[in-house]
Amino acid sequence: MAEGTLLTDDFLRQIINVGEVDIVVGLSTHNHAKTIGPLTAAIQAGILKCFPRERVAIINADGGSQDGTPELVAKASIDDTWREAKVYALRTLHSISVRYARAPDPGKALQTILAAADLLRAKACVLISPDSTTFEPDWLQRLIRPVYNDNFDLVCPVYTRQRSEGALVRNVLYPMTRSVYGRRIREPYGSEFAVSGRLATDFLGNGISNEDWCRMGPEMSITIMAVTSKYKVCQSFLGIKPHSTRDAHDMVAVMRRTVGALFSSLDSKFSFWSAISGSEAVASFGTPVQVELEANRVNRKRLLEMFSTGVVQLEGVLRSILSPPMLAELQRIAALDINKFEYPAELWTKTVFEFAASYHNSTINRDHIIQALVPLYRGRSLTFLTENRDGPEQDIQTREESLCADFERLKPYLLEIWADRK
């Protein structure tokens, strides 16, 4: 494990003072002063309500906040929660904040939290997103119980989303992971998830320190590693995923962290995924939360403009990545009017597969391949928004399932072009 170089002396001292715990709750923050207070209170309430007998530590890995976020986490008193919940913890709840870097780095943050969990010999480690404004104390139980009681190694979340939310997860991450790795994990890139102590140790020792793809997107990679290393994986229904535009501002960074890590993992895990056909469900806990679906206002014209401009301006780049018929088809739809525009599921599936194959063969710089996918993703997002604007939730799920079926059906196409694409 690499914690010797990663963790500061002061942080190690604090961990030694804590001793051993049963559960670690990890918070990776960067300027989250607005949301961290209520979230910490909800976490504490969850601990008091669901795990009053367990030894729990909150580990806050901060990426150089300027708004006093770490201080807010460290200061968070459990006394207030006690008074409100009228439940008393039987153990001391420790809260430790550490500044792992001056700028946010999701990989280092996760590494810091998992290293702390490993040192504290935690049986379960749960990661909570500081953007989770809809976090409820029960979420903690839903994430931790399968690891703590049922011996699962990874618990992925399942969220209830609004119509226009989670376009990347619904159009790439879920269908691609399901088709390639054969497991139906709805949120392979979860903002909240729980891991067992053994998976955390393995990920630290063999994943993030050895594999490039684990460093690219640690949250995505931990799911892939759990699936490919035959760990016990399940998913738990949580609740409503809050609308967050934090990631939308830098779509390229999100692509690198998610699709980049997924594409990159395909290289070293080829022998595993090439033998898989179809997919199987994973164990699910809880029940979906029913809400009235709303569509956020999104500038569809701008999305189409960004797609069309991307296809035109990046013609030379796309020619190095896509096959001529695929490029011709994209050029055709890029010229369509907004009312007639459609980026069909099959075309999108083939586009993603051709990008994955080109990424594998490094037809151009790999990071450039990921960047070139962004305008095309915007085009697919437009179709996704248009399709999901009205209608019942059942229709949305049917379309999602249909896209996943396309990804599974066309997997032989990926295998075919995997070695051929030059």
Place this chain on the structure above:
Amino acid sequence: MQDIIVSELTQAFQQMARDIAHYLPRFIVMLIVVLIGWVIAYLLKMFIRSLLRLTKFSKLSENAGATLLLHQAALPSSTELVSRFVFWVAWVGFVLLGVSVLGIAGLQEYISRFFLFLPRLFVALVILFFGFVAASFVSRAALLAAVNANFRSSRMLSAAIRILISIFTLSMVFEVLGVGEETMLIAFATVFGAAMLGLAIAFGVGGKDLAREFLEKRFAAAGKEEKEDELSPL
């Protein structure tokens, strides 16, 4: 009279025989050097070709856009081109080495100049190749960044970056080769300065509306944008 003619002819023939006897071993040595040189150059070519294939040089060249350019110019692949270049440089070197064995006065200086020029030629070619790679990589990175930032003249920006890096590379190459150093330096400075001035004027005068629109979008309407345009991906 007849005796004189016979004597002169005899002397001339003897001189010629002496000269031939003097040069013939050297000529044979030259031929041997050239022949051995050819074999060494050929082996070197095969070695370089294998090495380049092993290191996937063609992919690097393809990424840099050099392969497309060579294809358009009906030239062989970059791997073949480099290995052929090494062959010819090595063989010409051996040929000149062989010629130097002949001991022809005046030729020695040119031969030593050629050998002194070789390292510079090699450095110039390395600079040219990496300059080409850098121009292609940086211009593509700029194009992608500009497109993803929804910048309207992405291609123009990318082309401008490519041209500037190419000019800079060429000026470096000429400087290393010692060909028109000052001319190239002045030309580069002029082109670079003119391009910058042109861009400044173009953006200042022609793009004032665009700049205003950009600033308004960036600062004044930031809140509205966030509410309407952002699509949460995760």
